[in-house]
Amino acid sequence: MLILILAYYLGQSVHSEAGPIPASIEPRDISLCDGQNSWRTLPSIVWSCLSTIFLCTWVAVHPNVHFRPEKHGQRWLGKWLWDSLHELVTYKLPLFLWALLVPEYILAWAVRQYVQAGVIGENGWTRTHGHFMIMGGFHLFQLPADAPSIPLPLKSSESSSFVIPTGDHSRGDEVPVCPLKFEDVPVDILKIIAPTETELKDRGKSDTLTKIIVMVQTLWFVVQCIARGRQRLPLTELEVVTLAYATLNFFIYVFWWEKPQNVECPIRVYKASAASHQESGKEQDKWPKNWAGRLITKVAVYTVGAQDHYVKISEKHSIPMFWSGRPKDEAMALAGLGPSVLGSAFGAIHCIAWLSEFPSRSELVIWRISCVAMIVVPCIVTLFCVVAAADERMGGNDPRWMLSILIICTGLIIVSAWLYIASRIATLVIAFTTLRSLPPVAYTTVDWTTFIPHI
Template identity: 25%
Template sequence: MLNGTETKGWTSSPDTRGTSDILVTCLVTTFLCCWTAVYPNIPGPKEGFWAIFRDKVGLASLGILGPDFLIVLAAGQRSSARRSFRKFKEHGHNDWTITHSFFADMGGFVLEAPGHQQPIPLDAEQLFYLIKHNYVEYPSVTKRELDDRDKSDGLSRLIAVCQATWFIVSLIARDIQGLAITTIELTTLSFVVILFGTSWCWKDKPSCVETTIVLKATVHIDEIIESGGPEAAGPYYHTPLDFISRHDTALNVVWQYYNELLRKIAFSPFTRRVHSRPWNRVPGDMFQWMDLDLALVAGAFIVAFASVFFIAWNSEFPTRFEQLAWRAASIYMMTYGVVGCLWMGVWDWIVLPQKRLAEGHEMSLLERARLPCPGQFLGGMFLLRNKALYREPTFQHIEDESTQQHSLPHQPTILPSFVNRARRFLSETHNISPDKDPHLNTPIGFLLGTTVLCVFYVVFRMYILVEDFVGLRSLPSNAYDTVDWLSFIPHI
């Protein structure tokens, strides 16, 4: 404890707020923020309440351990829903709403087609493609009918918003009156920031929906696949309609890699693996491409989330080490938010698309529609240079080892050989998905860079959560004083 500071240990609450009051208020607010703000996708046809509960626990766990990831997930889902909403509107379906798009993206519409026994879950892009080509009829479901399927508890949402708002007002009042704010209250405030962000992104998404709407195809499944060209003729890893859309963002690729790694070690607390082929449901933890404006919104919430921890920069801590560690964690939370966004943006828009092109990766219609972007614009020179740099040398037939050195074409060496080997190694991909899905090929360089960023994130994030409780052992005495609300009311 710094010199000259009066401190107290555990304090009961006869006339002031006690340690238990601080804990209960923060834990209840955190629970409400992380539980009511998440919206899982529709479970499989033979799954029910426990599947939805498990999916919601997974998203809530993500909200506790990595709230900034949750806002990116929500912003990506809203971007996807908004893009398909515009396509339906442009095609003349004026009764289509963004709620319809959310419902489709969460697996609300399934396709039954001749020649395929198992119903196929559709996302909004796939549904639009089928309607546009007259393979299925436009679903006549209204927004009111979708709202009837929404089992979310409006009262719990209202309670969460009211509690979060009151919590913010209380902290502002404490700051105005010069009362100490504990670190656990600041961490709770960071959850509140993410709550408002995800609530806005998911405000049109139905919650706790258990049933789907079946659409019957008017043609054989083979005819639908043949219309997709050579890209649709290859093997699929999700459904036969993979050629229409897949959401293989850089973040989603590395996210699925880490989840599979956790499953091999123990288990993944965030997601359930889909075991059936084709898929019988759409997982709710797939990170999708964000539109620029929503990416900026998500970035603003991430910066606001990280900024909360700086409020305790000059606060009193039990020890000097804890204060310095908190400052280091605050700096890294902000650094991770900014650098992480730039890192993922570079891989999403420039490096990963060009690497897939160089490797002859079969892209879905959705991916090809995204190609006129900065990555593709800059990619002509990058792609040519990439192919020239990593072209394997051609070996000629040789009779003995003595002539081997003359069998390789001579190429001028610009960089030292070890640098070339390092670059070649970093450009290679690693894949630990159960079915070796080539869409989940993870470049080693991308994996290593992301792992370094995430390891430090986990360390500092865990320190913040531990310090929130450990720091309660010794707080400034005015941390237990309550706000004098009468001082804010004009009176004589």
């Protein structure tokens, strides 16, 4: 948000494309221009790039429901200032940094949720219902002891532990328990309490028109970059970085198109005060007890997105940030295959600036090393996903060489993960430092008349 505000004020200095010629363009370079609206200013470049990056890293992310119990008797300052800042620092800002530094991880998360939402949709629901369940849209509450209720019936005419309140009581006295998984609630009960697809979309803070506008604006930036390439006009390093974000952002939006965005309040599902809750499904895996094994396992597990298997939802007050509904191992491996390939493509896009003019030799070398790292590391993840998917297909009866590849890939992922993050930070920093000395031709705008048939 601060980056966007800064870019906005930088953009205020741009009054017209036909204003004075930038100081960095010398008189001998004026021949590059056609005399009318043929150059752009540095603030306009920065504003265009930062606004697009903001759309790709803040607006495009569809977070899970971050449930926060209401506090009784809270003062205005704490409710509107402290709680908002706490939400920003502990949840929204970390998501923004993930999207900024490892955007393909966000894409892999979106793909896993898309796949699992489809599995839930096979039970007569829409994919929107599946997304809503996975993102923590249903939360279990216990009614006060004196609150009257009636049990919800099942098809078998048996009563369930889930109830509907029938009397007058304070909603503030209801006790939040935990988020609910699809396996925790019988399908008969879900059909009674679940909203329609239209009602679920209404709960989101973004509609189809908003998403189309974001995608059109992002696509327009991509078109401008392609047009500059067709006319042999250089892209700044900041534009190259932004182009990579815009390309990946398109796929993120595709897989999250049916997921409600920025839902803050889940649907309350009730049990009586005396009723207990037992989490359904497979029991979660256990982390290694020694710190070294725990660290290695966590890095490997979070890299491939398998952290759901180590989470016990019934012990959580809110759905985990990157929860994907605990998809099957084979589906998870296949879901990670596409994003890892696109991750390599994301790094390859940075190679557009491989032969660009850098202000210093060190910036050129660091940029090239970072490009190679951002291509190679996702390739390792791709190999891991392919072998892991094959291992699941073979039912664990894989040959020794396949197990060796998995072990080697895991080790390389653990070592190279830090190199990848360092490379992402390096390219972001260099994208801004190179703005201090752009070649004059970088300020030349696209001559759109060459793309439009005219007499």
